[in-house]
Amino acid sequence: MSGPAMDIGGLRVSSRSYWLDEALRTDPGAPCPGLTENLAADVCIVGGGFAGLWTAYELSEREPSLQIVLLEADICGSGGSGANGGMFSGSWHDINALCHYFGEAEGIRYATLLADQLDEVEQWTARHKADIAYHRDGMLFAQAEPWQAGPNFEAIGRLAAHGLPDKLRAVDAAAAQAVAASPRFCGGTLIDDLAVVQPARLARELRRVLLERGVRIFEGTPMLELQPGVPAGVRTPRGQVRADQVVIAMGAWGVSQPQFSRAFFVATDFMVITEPIPDLLEQIGWTSFTGIGDSRENFFYLRPTDDGRIAIGGGSVGLAYGDRIRGSVLNSAKKAAVAANGLIWLFPQLRGVRFAQAWSGPMDLTAAFVPFFTSNAASNVHAGLGFSGHGLAATKLGGKTLASLVLRADDEWSRLPVVGPPLSQLPPEPLRWPLMQAVVWAIDSGDRAEEQGRRRGVLRGLVASSVTAYRESRRR
Numbered sequence: 001m002s003g004p005a006m007d008i009g010g011l012r013v014s015s016r017s018y019w020l021d022e023a024l025r026t027d028p029g030a031p032c033p034g035l036t037e038n039l040a041a042d043v044c045i046v047g048g049g050f051a052g053l054w055t056a057y058e059l060s061e062r063e064p065s066l067q068i069v070l071l072e073a074d075i076c077g078s079g080g081s082g083a084n085g086g087m088f089s090g091s092w093h094d095i096n097a098l099c100h101y102f103g104e105a106e107g108i109r110y111a112t113l114l115a116d117q118l119d120e121v122e123q124w125t126a127r128h129k130a131d132i133a134y135h136r137d138g139m140l141f142a143q144a145e146p147w148q149a150g151p152n153f154e155a156i157g158r159l160a161a162h163g164l165p166d167k168l169r170a171v172d173a174a175a176a177q178a179v180a181a182s183p184r185f186c187g188g189t190l191i192d193d194l195a196v197v198q199p200a201r202l203a204r205e206l207r208r209v210l211l212e213r214g215v216r217i218f219e220g221t222p223m224l225e226l227q228p229g230v231p232a233g234v235r236t237p238r239g240q241v242r243a244d245q246v247v248i249a250m251g252a253w254g255v256s257q258p259q260f261s262r263a264f265f266v267a268t269d270f271m272v273i274t275e276p277i278p279d280l281l282e283q284i285g286w287t288s289f290t291g292i293g294d295s296r297e298n299f300f301y302l303r304p305t306d307d308g309r310i311a312i313g314g315g316s317v318g319l320a321y322g323d324r325i326r327g328s329v330l331n332s333a334k335k336a337a338v339a340a341n342g343l344i345w346l347f348p349q350l351r352g353v354r355f356a357q358a359w360s361g362p363m364d365l366t367a368a369f370v371p372f373f374t375s376n377a378a379s380n381v382h383a384g385l386g387f388s389g390h391g392l393a394a395t396k397l398g399g400k401t402l403a404s405l406v407l408r409a410d411d412e413w414s415r416l417p418v419v420g421p422p423l424s425q426l427p428p429e430p431l432r433w434p435l436m437q438a439v440v441w442a443i444d445s446g447d448r449a450e451e452q453g454r455r456r457g458v459l460r461g462l463v464a465s466s467v468t469a470y471r472e473s474r475r476r
């Protein structure tokens, strides 16, 4: 970012997100004490983020008589699921990569199913009277200054060829600024299939519905060991679960399991949220709930809230070494300030706004940025991991896939192209961390150079484009 790092008012980066604090204040929910005995269950789900919660929901929907136990190391929603930007989005903007990976028909099928989850989650909230502050006003991927990427006409053309011409729409500066008046917006792409939600409320409402359905949730109960066998065993500090089927939905923490240690790397993203500023939102003309992203390599994403705040994240990431998801990788005030600075760079009219909270969360990023779903040889331990930065729709759909794998159903969910091992393995540590740091340095410092009117430079440009080329060379 140009200029000195923004003062975020001495804010420390909280271990809980603003969203989770707000959700717990509104409704802490029924207590779910830790496991203190040995139990038997039909299914044991490890992880109380969206992937685990949606899996439990799907199973309870399809087989209400199943005995389901869910183990969560901390509290449900305390991982990425309660910390994210709350952009519940289809993946039309990623359609080129999806078609490269999975072939034309399967890429389109997967993207269509992801987009369908927006309607489904809206119906889910109505059915269960869940208040998740859902607003479906779409998203603007803005080209903020000419150095940033403009609309992706290849993707627009590909979708049009499949009879989906309106999924991505290229817009000019006036239309981009009509969403919110950033003097930097010179065009962009509009996407209708995106809703903003209060993500921690979604996690906590899922938890409520599961408890109502008789799912046994144990919080403060980390899995210490997965014991293979039929049934499989899950050892925790003060009790054990023996279950016919186990689902690993540990998000970024899944990297601690040896079989997944090279499947993805763990990056942390940082977010900040302003105090309520409804008048300023009005002043910049941001009167809808349309989400906004800019189009730098390491992009900023921002969205308004029901009480007139702006939450923004992105612009930089932390990188965990192996499975060490702690320390400065989670609590760097400097990285949180990058997000705060990003808001002022995009909207100089907001200079001087006060920030209420800063936080971070870990993401499990596969090389291809798509999740994977695997089962062991005995077909009784299943995993859904690697949801990366677009996990809201993908975990909802992933819950259906994991439920189908548990029920051994041969259906459209178990036959999704993301079912199978990750599209590529990453190098092991100690190689991975320095390699990824070099990539992040090239991307971030390239963005900064361009922002300051300098050139990205050949080396940085090469690194950034080779990552894209590598990504798009993967195939199922």
Ligand SMILES: Cc1cc2nc3c(=O)[nH]c(=O)nc-3n(C[C@H](O)[C@H](O)[C@H](O)COP(=O)(O)OP(=O)(O)OC[C@H]3O[C@@H](n4cnc5c(N)ncnc54)[C@H](O)[C@@H]3O)c2cc1C
Pocket: 046, 047, 048, 049, 050, 051, 052, 071, 072, 073, 074, 075, 076, 077, 078, 079, 080, 081, 082, 083, 084, 085, 086, 087, 088, 089, 221, 222, 223, 224, 249, 250, 251, 252, 253, 254, 268, 269, 270, 271, 301, 313, 360, 361, 362, 363, 385, 387, 388, 389, 390, 391, 392, 393, 395
């Ligand atoms: C800052 C940030 C912004 C993001 N923005 C967006 C966005 O706007 N849109 C979008 O679609 N996606 C976004 N994402 C990504 C999205 O949040 C994730 O892809 C998604 O929440 C992953 O869900 P999950 O259930 O796989 O993982 P998590 O939510 O991380 O859940 C995993 C759970 O497992 C628990 N656990 C870990 N180890 C154990 C153990 N040993 N035993 C038991 N439990 C364990 C953890 O405590 C955690 O609760 C963002 C992520 C971050 C961090």
